Amino acid sequence: MRKRWHLNRVLLLLVAFTAFAVFVSACGDDDGGDSGDSADSGNGGAVGLPEPNPDFFDQEEMDRQLAQRSMEPEDFGAGNDPWVQAIEPGELVDTSEYKKDGPWNICFSNASVDNPWRQTGWTTMQAEVELHDEIGNFEAVDAEASDEKQIADIRSLTKGGKCDALIVSPNTTATLTPAVERACKTGIPVIVFDRGVNTDCPVTFIHPIGGYAFGADAAEFLVENVPDGGKILALRILPGVDVLETRFSGALEIWKDANIELVGNEFTDGDPAKTKQIVSDYIQREGGLDGIWMDAGATAVAAIEAFEDAGQEVPPINGEDQLDFLRKWAEDDLTAIAPVYSNFQWRTPIIAATRILSGEPVPKEWVLPQPAITEDQLDDVIAQNEGMPPLHYALCGCEDMPGYPERWQG
Amino acid sequence: MSTSAAPVPEGPSGVGEGAPSALQRVFGALRAIPVVWYLTIVLWVWIAAINPLFAEPSGFLAYLKQAAPLAILAAGAFFVLASGEFDLSVGSLVTVCVVVAAAISDGDPSKTWPVIALLFVIGLIVGLINGVVTTIFRVPSFITTLAMLLILDGAVWLYTSGSPKGALADNFREIGRMGIEVPVIDQLPYSVIILVAIGAFSAWLMRRHFGRQVLAVGDNDRAAALSGINVTRVRITAFVLSALSAVIAGILLGGFAGVTAQVGQGLEFEAITAAVLGGTVLGGGRGSVINAMAGALALTALFSWLNLQGVSGAFEDAVEGVIIIAAVAVASYRLREGS
Numbered sequence: 001m002r003k004r005w006h007l008n009r010v011l012l013l014l015v016a017f018t019a020f021a022v023f024v025s026a027c028g029d030d031d032g033g034d035s036g037d038s039a040d041s042g043n044g045g046a047v048g049l050p051e052p053n054p055d056f057f058d059q060e061e062m063d064r065q066l067a068q069r070s071m072e073p074e075d076f077g078a079g080n081d082p083w084v085q086a087i088e089p090g091e092l093v094d095t096s097e098y099k100k101d102g103p104w105n106i107c108f109s110n111a112s113v114d115n116p117w118r119q120t121g122w123t124t125m126q127a128e129v130e131l132h133d134e135i136g137n138f139e140a141v142d143a144e145a146s147d148e149k150q151i152a153d154i155r156s157l158t159k160g161g162k163c164d165a166l167i168v169s170p171n172t173t174a175t176l177t178p179a180v181e182r183a184c185k186t187g188i189p190v191i192v193f194d195r196g197v198n199t200d201c202p203v204t205f206i207h208p209i210g211g212y213a214f215g216a217d218a219a220e221f222l223v224e225n226v227p228d229g230g231k232i233l234a235l236r237i238l239p240g241v242d243v244l245e246t247r248f249s250g251a252l253e254i255w256k257d258a259n260i261e262l263v264g265n266e267f268t269d270g271d272p273a274k275t276k277q278i279v280s281d282y283i284q285r286e287g288g289l290d291g292i293w294m295d296a297g298a299t300a301v302a303a304i305e306a307f308e309d310a311g312q313e314v315p316p317i318n319g320e321d322q323l324d325f326l327r328k329w330a331e332d333d334l335t336a337i338a339p340v341y342s343n344f345q346w347r348t349p350i351i352a353a354t355r356i357l358s359g360e361p362v363p364k365e366w367v368l369p370q371p372a373i374t375e376d377q378l379d380d381v382i383a384q385n386e387g388m389p390p391l392h393y394a395l396c397g398c399e400d401m402p403g404y405p406e407r408w409q410g
Numbered sequence: 411m412s413t414s415a416a417p418v419p420e421g422p423s424g425v426g427e428g429a430p431s432a433l434q435r436v437f438g439a440l441r442a443i444p445v446v447w448y449l450t451i452v453l454w455v456w457i458a459a460i461n462p463l464f465a466e467p468s469g470f471l472a473y474l475k476q477a478a479p480l481a482i483l484a485a486g487a488f489f490v491l492a493s494g495e496f497d498l499s500v501g502s503l504v505t506v507c508v509v510v511a512a513a514i515s516d517g518d519p520s521k522t523w524p525v526i527a528l529l530f531v532i533g534l535i536v537g538l539i540n541g542v543v544t545t546i547f548r549v550p551s552f553i554t555t556l557a558m559l560l561i562l563d564g565a566v567w568l569y570t571s572g573s574p575k576g577a578l579a580d581n582f583r584e585i586g587r588m589g590i591e592v593p594v595i596d597q598l599p600y601s602v603i604i605l606v607a608i609g610a611f612s613a614w615l616m617r618r619h620f621g622r623q624v625l626a627v628g629d630n631d632r633a634a635a636l637s638g639i640n641v642t643r644v645r646i647t648a649f650v651l652s653a654l655s656a657v658i659a660g661i662l663l664g665g666f667a668g669v670t671a672q673v674g675q676g677l678e679f680e681a682i683t684a685a686v687l688g689g690t691v692l693g694g695g696r697g698s699v700i701n702a703m704a705g706a707l708a709l710t711a712l713f714s715w716l717n718l719q720g721v722s723g724a725f726e727d728a729v730e731g732v733i734i735i736a737a738v739a740v741a742s743y744r745l746r747e748g749s
Contacts (some may be wrong), residue, residue: 016736114572145572273667280472281717284461304670309587311468390517390577394468410516410575 103136486655586665628694
């Protein structure tokens with residue numbers, strides 16, 4: 001009896017496994033991240049492009065951003081500092097109604113400090129506060145990447161009128177919009193920076209040129225450096241964040257007419273281990289890759305290591321201004337570009353707050369420069385950042401600030 | 411490899427018919443090999459068919475390098491499961507090891523070995539706490555180790571706010587990424603050497619008194635205690651072994667991928683899945699550590715195979731769930747037979 005049962009069980013398992021295997025093979029093949037329909041190779045020959053997400057694809061905005069990359073900014077401060085420059089400032093906002101005597105209480109609702117870019121920026125912002133004597137109190141709350149917490153944080157900050165101005169870096173766009181609107185209604189000036197919200201009520205919205213430009217910079221670089229019909233893998237952090245989604249949309253727009261094949265677009269959660277695993281898997285699956293597009297550079301080194309471990313040459317890749325990537329780029333003589341999501345933008349909200357509370361005008365939409373780091377600038381940038389930790393961001397705009405470099409050396 | 415004896419062949423009359431023929435002996439031997447090895451071999455062959463690089467030494471060793479941390483965790487999980495307990499804290503312990511190593515060494519190669527020693531001390535303490543709270547304070551291990559998971563996770567978050575500081579030194583990372591230069595196959599990864607060493611050590615341990623005691627305690631701890639086994643000491647040792655396996659896995663994973671605060675997420679369930687796939691019974695008392703490690707090899711091969719079929723990573727969690735249910739069902743089927 002026992003013999004037969006054992007045999008039956010093994011057979012049952014094998015049959016179940018075969019059925020499972022057939023099922024997986026049938027519905028497996030064309031998967032790749034959360035793509036829509038696969039576009040056919042039409043005009044120009046790009047293969048494998050998904051449909052861009054309509055929530056994060058604004059043709060007009062995209063064209064505007066692509067054009068802004070080559071515009072001269074206007075200065076809103078002394079010298080050539082990019083964090084006080086604005087591109088196409090347009091009509092300035094009259095802030096005389098907010099003029100107030102110091103010392104001021106500035107409040108800040110921070111989405112999170114859960115990645116090195118935000119950590120660098122947060123350190124920079126705190127140093128900026130020290131540069132302004134008129135700021136008496138700076139109260140900041142960390143929402144720990146939770147929408148619910150941030151909504152509660154904003155509510156508690158704006159209750160009781162203790163803030164003269166509120167700075168918000170929203171965790172996600174849609175969910176935080178009502179909370180920002182409620183904050184505006186309390187009558188204090190609200191400054192939004194980094195990720196945006198879907199409302200006009202803040203006095204100013206500070207951000208670098210934008211995601212379309214970032215994604216396009218990287219995509220154009222790949223088109224120039226990847227051979228015809230080359231296989232590109234797109235790595236994205238997570239869905240639903242406007243600054244990241246627009247980067248991918250920008251890239252799709254550039255690739256529309258390019259002769260490349262997008263073999264996949266995967267979410268990495270910003271995790272180096274997952275990034276490395278995904279890249280290794282694709283290298284195995286495709287036999288090799290001709291280019292890597294990333295929507296952010298924190299895990300770029302992990303992607304590079306995947307090629308090293310597979311014994312393959314690193315193809316053209318984009319990263320960001322995180323020092324570990326820049327140093328690896330220089331050391332290994334890679335073909336790369338580093339678009340930046342200007343880390344120095346963490347200085348501007350404090351500066352804007354002081355301007356507003358002094359009654360000085362500010363642009364309604366304060367577009368900061370977004371300079372990509374190219375091959376010829378690489379050596380200078382690295383020399384300038386000698387001794388800084390690998391997770392530090394080169395374009396922090398913090399070199400002349402109190403406490404540099406120790407404060408940013410963790 | 412298996413702990414069960416080959417079945418006595420039956421003739422048509424249902425009575426033992428004397429010496430088995432050669433063919434029957436072969437079949438008997440084949441049936442005695444646990445299913446997990448068949449699964450593993452089938453997957454290896456299939457993967458090699460799709461991706462010929464897998465059949466080459468460098469490709470196969472890369473696969474072993476990837477599977478090694480999980481296999482080591484599965485060995486640790488085996489000791490705890492076999493003694494009748496659960497350890498859900500290993501994933502967070504892996505994360506703690508990577509984060510602490512990065513923060514303290516900050517890229518300085520001279521600090522690597524002292525830091526590794528510190529990690530083992532941390533693992534020892536965590537294992538002891540898990541063991542003592544479960545045995546002496548009689549808190550169910552599921553709860554104890556779940557609480558430890560939360561404590562360790564919370565500690566990591568408190569320290570890093572989600573973004574780890576520092577960096578791992580190059581020589582630290584070598585352990586998980588590099589290997590010995592060897593003729594013919596180019597590189598024998600350190601992680602594979604460590605994997606084989608742990609496998610050999612675990613198998614040796616199971617053959618000693620301790621191994622028999624672990625299975626006895628898992629099978630029926632009252633009977634084990636009455637027959638003179640120090641159940642408390644056996645279980646605490648099992649938890650310590652599990653924690654130390656997490657430290658080793660952490661060193662390998664940190665080396666492989668670099669610093670990240672999410673490296674250990676979900677690893678405790680992967681380790682248990684691997685052990686169960688390898689025939690370890692969840693109630694305790696049965697199983698083999700080598701088969702548990704084979705379960706890890708099979709699981710990693712399965713994920714590789716899924717990847718080659720073009721299935722994205724989100725599917726992996728679902729697959730793990732299906733496997734654990736199926737494996738538990740098969741195992742309890744077997745238990746009911748009373749073998």
